[in-house]
Amino acid sequence: MYIPKLPVLNKNYVLIVYKLLHDALFLLLMFFIFMLIAEGALPGVVSSHISFILVILPILLIFIFIILIGKKFDLTYTSPAIKKNRLLPVLILLTFLLLGNSLLKFAFWENIIIVISTLFLFLLLYQIIFEPKD
Amino acid sequence: MFDLTEEIKLENYLRKKYLIAKFFLYLFFLIGTLFILNRIIFPLISFSLSFDNINSPKNTLDLSSTMSQAEAIKKGFVKNNEDMIFTASPLGNFSYSTIKLKTSKDSENIEGTSIKIRRSYEAFFYPTGDPVGFRNGTLLFANGSYYIISGDALRKFSNNNIVEQLGYSKDSFLNVSLDDLKYNKNGADITDANIYPDDTFFNIGDTYYQLKNRQLFPFVSAGAFLSKFESGQAIIKNDDFLNRYKISETYLGFTDGTLASLAPSVFFLSEEKSYPISNAETFVKKGFNWDDVIQINSEELSIYKKQKQFTYNQPHPDGTLFLDRKTNTYFIIKDKQKRPIESLAVAKTYSKQKPVIVDSEESETIVSCQLKKVFFPKNTYECDAMLNSMNNFIGIDFQIDLKFANNAKINNASITFFTAKNFDNFMAFLSGTKTSLIINYTK
Numbered sequence: 001m002y003i004p005k006l007p008v009l010n011k012n013y014v015l016i017v018y019k020l021l022h023d024a025l026f027l028l029l030m031f032f033i034f035m036l037i038a039e040g041a042l043p044g045v046v047s048s049h050i051s052f053i054l055v056i057l058p059i060l061l062i063f064i065f066i067i068l069i070g071k072k073f074d075l076t077y078t079s080p081a082i083k084k085n086r087l088l089p090v091l092i093l094l095t096f097l098l099l100g101n102s103l104l105k106f107a108f109w110e111n112i113i114i115v116i117s118t119l120f121l122f123l124l125l126y127q128i129i130f131e132p133k134d
Numbered sequence: 135m136f137d138l139t140e141e142i143k144l145e146n147y148l149r150k151k152y153l154i155a156k157f158f159l160y161l162f163f164l165i166g167t168l169f170i171l172n173r174i175i176f177p178l179i180s181f182s183l184s185f186d187n188i189n190s191p192k193n194t195l196d197l198s199s200t201m202s203q204a205e206a207i208k209k210g211f212v213k214n215n216e217d218m219i220f221t222a223s224p225l226g227n228f229s230y231s232t233i234k235l236k237t238s239k240d241s242e243n244i245e246g247t248s249i250k251i252r253r254s255y256e257a258f259f260y261p262t263g264d265p266v267g268f269r270n271g272t273l274l275f276a277n278g279s280y281y282i283i284s285g286d287a288l289r290k291f292s293n294n295n296i297v298e299q300l301g302y303s304k305d306s307f308l309n310v311s312l313d314d315l316k317y318n319k320n321g322a323d324i325t326d327a328n329i330y331p332d333d334t335f336f337n338i339g340d341t342y343y344q345l346k347n348r349q350l351f352p353f354v355s356a357g358a359f360l361s362k363f364e365s366g367q368a369i370i371k372n373d374d375f376l377n378r379y380k381i382s383e384t385y386l387g388f389t390d391g392t393l394a395s396l397a398p399s400v401f402f403l404s405e406e407k408s409y410p411i412s413n414a415e416t417f418v419k420k421g422f423n424w425d426d427v428i429q430i431n432s433e434e435l436s437i438y439k440k441q442k443q444f445t446y447n448q449p450h451p452d453g454t455l456f457l458d459r460k461t462n463t464y465f466i467i468k469d470k471q472k473r474p475i476e477s478l479a480v481a482k483t484y485s486k487q488k489p490v491i492v493d494s495e496e497s498e499t500i501v502s503c504q505l506k507k508v509f510f511p512k513n514t515y516e517c518d519a520m521l522n523s524m525n526n527f528i529g530i531d532f533q534i535d536l537k538f539a540n541n542a543k544i545n546n547a548s549i550t551f552f553t554a555k556n557f558d559n560f561m562a563f564l565s566g567t568k569t570s571l572i573i574n575y576t577k
Contacts, residue, residue: 045567
């Protein structure tokens with residue numbers, strides 16, 4: 001049986017695509033964060049014009065391509081320890097505000113307790129999954 | 135420019151290519167973001183209806199419920215001079231709209247079809263019905279005689295002594311003219327001092343009751359009774375009186391059109407039904423007032439049959455009271471009609487119910503255009519109607535009335551509302567955002 005030969009990928013160009021995928025992922029994630037903030041403050045302000053799925057789907061596809069290319073060319077990174085990540089305080093603050101905003105109907109102290117507990121669980125989950133075992 | 139993948143080093147000539155591609159990627163995102171921002175600030179809202187699949191959930195344009203439309207129209211068949219009416223409820227201020235119709239290929243030419251657009255609340259476009267009379271249970275005094283509205287009819291007490299013998303307080307009878315009585319049909323005179331007429335109110339202990347068909351119907355709370363009538367209209371009796379009549383298990387509720395809050399929801403209560411209002415935006419856009427909302431408890435709410443969520447694109451339910459600010463006339467919505475309250479005395483008895491403000495002059499203002507055939511796509515007709523003059527009108531519903539120039543078979547109808555890109559609309563967007571934020575975070 002004849003099996004057509006797949007074109008050999010030029011590693012240099014694939015690397016450019018790989019780097020561009022990271023840029024596109026960064027831009028889409030930034031857009032997604034702004035979308036979440038806007039939707040949190042004014043429900044429907046963005047989603048009535050552009051569906052969430054139109055942003056989430058490309059993000060997932062880019063993730064898949066990054067993983068596939070990374071595996072093919074053996075591109076691996078050591079993920080930085082969560083404590084040393086400079087983005088961590090910003091992400092915690094953002095999550096804190098988004099969660100708090102979504103629970104506005106709760107009493108103030110109930111809201112604070114739920115949000116802090118949720119954040120704590122998230123961090124714990126992250127450490128269990130990503131931190132080195134030793 | 136910062137590099138997210140510093141670990142991957144490229145040769146100089148490749149790095150150049152990467153930077154050019156990266157520049158275009160960022161440019162593409164910038165243009166995309168500006169495009170989306172443009173859509174958010176100056177929205178374009180489209181509604182469409184496919185006559186080939188009239189029940190499809192994808193249809194967003196509704197055939198109006200304000201007038202009965204022939205079955206053939208629902209299949210897209212229209213005759214010369216026949217009306218087809220649509221309703222659309224876009225939120226915002228629009229500069230113009232484009233109406234587009236696609237006919238089947240063997241349909242006659244519909245060029246010249248006239249389109250008239252009006253803006254108000256959909257329910258206020260209902261045809262005007264008969265004037266409303268006094269409500270059941272109302273006690274009236276006219277020209278020296280006493281009356282009660284009982285079983286929807288005006289019944290006269292044959293002599294003034296019967297009024298006293300039955301225990302009515304003469305002070306609670308509303309003084310009206312004979313002319314005010316013409317809005318209720320006449321019923322039999324009340325001649326027996328031992329038999330209470332239907333719809334008489336009683337106050338026994340802490341509970342108010344209404345007599346109907348030899349049964350006493352309790353009000354769910356004193357607040358429910360007092361939302362309709364004054365306490366003096368109920369005859370005070372002791373507990374023994376309860377043995378004279380069967381007590382109904384059906385509770386009576388608040389006056390129709392009551393806005394009731396049971397955290398965290400607000401309900402529109404009318405005709406034994408409760409309509410949960412979908413969100414604060416719907417509440418405001420439908421012309422309701424936050425000051426009119428009363429707190430109720432779960433027992434009071436439980437007597438109502440819960441309906442599906444009331445959203446901004448649904449017409450006001452039966453029982454809604456409109457006040458036309460132009461003519462100072464009240465209208466009550468009932469069975470797809472708006473029934474006027476022509477008598478001041480009758481209007482006074484509805485004064486406890488909070489009206490939704492409308493404007494008859496605005497609702498009669500018409501913007502029109504005529505369909506023209508377009509070059510592409512085939513069998514398509516469209517026209518543009520300027521809507522600037524309607525921006526500050528009360529109501530969010532647009533009624534689009536098409537009077538056809540020929541017999542035709544319509545396949546698709548659509549209407550798109552455009553917001554002009556100017557400073558005023560930008561400021562309107564900011565103002566709307568501010569209002570929405572206030573509603574979102576304070577209500």
